[in-house]
Amino acid sequence: MKKEEVLSIIDKHRDQGDGLISVLEEIQTKYSYLPAEALKLVAERTGRSAVDVYSVATFYRSFSLKPRGKHLCLVCQGTACHVRGAPQVEKEFARQLQVQPGETTPDREFTLETVNCLGACALGPVVVMDGHYFSNVRTSRVKSILDKTRAGLDDAELKADLRDFVLTVSCPRCNHSLMDPHHPIDGSPSIKVTVATEGEHGWLRLSALYGSFTVESEFGIRTDAVVDFFCPHCHAVLKGASLCPLPQCRAPMVSMIVRAGGVVQICSRRGCKGHMLDLNGSGV
Amino acid sequence: MITLTINGLRVEVEQGTTVLEAARFLGFPIPTLCHMEGLSPYGACRLCVVEIGEGPKAKLVSSCTYPAEEGLRVRTASARVLRARKMVLELLLASCPQSKVIQDLASAHQVRQQRFRQEHEDCILCGLCVRMCEEQMMAKAIGFRGRGSTRSLGTPFDIKSEVCRLCGGCIYVCPACQLRCTYTEPDKAICGGCANLSPPCVEKERFDDMMCYMNPCVACEIVKD
Structure with missing residues (x-):
């Protein structure tokens, strides 16, 4: 973590009323987690108390105080996903990655996390891998999702999508x-x-x-x-x-x-x- | 001035007065845990519930946060209020059974049983200590962390805060953890555990048993690690 980088992120949000969540989101995007020193800097720079910044950072599930892996795997555990077999999908991810939900693999590649609902209940069970949504996930698809992620999701999607955009x-x-x-x-x-x-x-x-x-x-x-x-x-x-x-x-x-x-x-x-x-x- | 009726008695109060203050002015007892004069109202413990409105529109509100309104009709001890209050006390007892304050209140309100799963928390998340630290001590050293069932109180990262002056205000106002260290004057201390140890407080392991927030201990300056 570089002090100047964090400070420039904070200063960028100066004119927007020091939006605390926006600042934290940007820091998280940059470092994949919220380093303790960064939180301290945010508190100092924006004139908030350290405990205020800390309580916001611990309140939202999307913020993490622990370093995350390169890929973030979110398994939805909402009611609709749950009854369609999300717990089994979660167990399968945990088994293949050999981590428990909330943990990161030792090679820092994957972080497995659960979310309470993604609002895409009709598509359940839903798995979000680095912002790419996978719907109707069965345990048999877990391996292919992980393989695809290792191969690079953005490349895979760009190659697959060669459709022209034609307006009527x-x-x-x-x-x-x-x-x-x-x-x-x-x-x-x-x-x-x-x-x-x-x-x-x-x-x-x-x-x-x-x-x-x-x-x-x-x-x-x-x-x-x-x-x-x-x-x-x-x-x-x-x-x-x-x-x-x-x-x-x-x-x-x-x-x-x-x-x-x-x-x-x-x-x-x-x-x-x-x-x-x-x-x-x-x-x- | 605003005129409202509390238990059939008319009372005139100033704009901005809460229902709790108006009721206390008339001498109606309303139990509270998270309310303290000099601190902003928070409405966390729900012990101060009162019933407002008439007929099917009557509802329960927390009087410590409800501002007095013109023509408001308040009942502070209706059957519904007492039932709700007893339930709140029963739930508080289930989470913090060791608190003397909660035990006394429960006893005073004829709560004779506790039907919920017994827990042994040392915090009811009333936020008194947070408000004390922020509003009276101007420190803002402690606050809420997390959310839902993992919500807790304390300093960021659970390490000693740089702004904490060890004033002990948080312990002083806490309704749940008054058995914690209350400094070393044995006659004033409710606990006095550290002072009453013999030899006093030299073993760190025993110091931990004192549930003491002071770090380092103000009495003997042993750093609790």
């Missing part, structure tokens, strides 16, 4: 789909809208692949020209309320409804890559 959008006024399956761009249905700029009028096809900026249009549009977008079905203007987030652009945004929920907004300036995707938003 519709008009915010008539809710008619804007997708054109007959003219695919980037291998998936394109988004077809009507556009008008500088006296010209015609169709425009956008790639539905998120992150791709491929565009096809009926007529050539001058780069940096601001274009008006219309729904090809109800002819409503697809202009959103906000402006492009890029400071050098500030052109009006074009908004469309994402079928899976949310709103996507793209910049109406030709060649500008400003866009906003809000999967929780509902308004236009």
